[in-house]
Amino acid sequence: MAELTEKDLMKIEDYYYLTGYKHWYPFPCELKKKLLDIYGKEPFPHEWTEQDIFEGSRKIIMDYFKNNSN
Template sequence: MTTLTKKEIQKIEEYYYWVGYKSWVPFPEELSKKLLEVYGEEPVPYSWTEQDIYEGSRKIIFDYFN
């Protein structure tokens, strides 16, 4: 069972900071809430993989800032 937590969002923020997107950090509260809404709970009867969360959150983050 894999879900996204606030601690994981902080790790994602750190990652984007260190790869050069310094103006994106910290994420706006609106973006963090959207990520938690989508990936904060398992979609019953399915489950998220780490890759699902990574790719999905990456798309949401890039869409938000572009």
């Protein structure tokens, strides 16, 4: 059983910053809210795995910045 926490979200932001996406740091509030709304609680009766959260959040983050870039 896994959930995304504020602390996990900070680690994800740091990861993207350190891997070259410095202009994405810090994540906009609407992106953080979306990630926490989706992965911040278990979707009963299903359970998230860490892999689900990592892959799902990666896709959401990439899509967000692809569609909201200037």
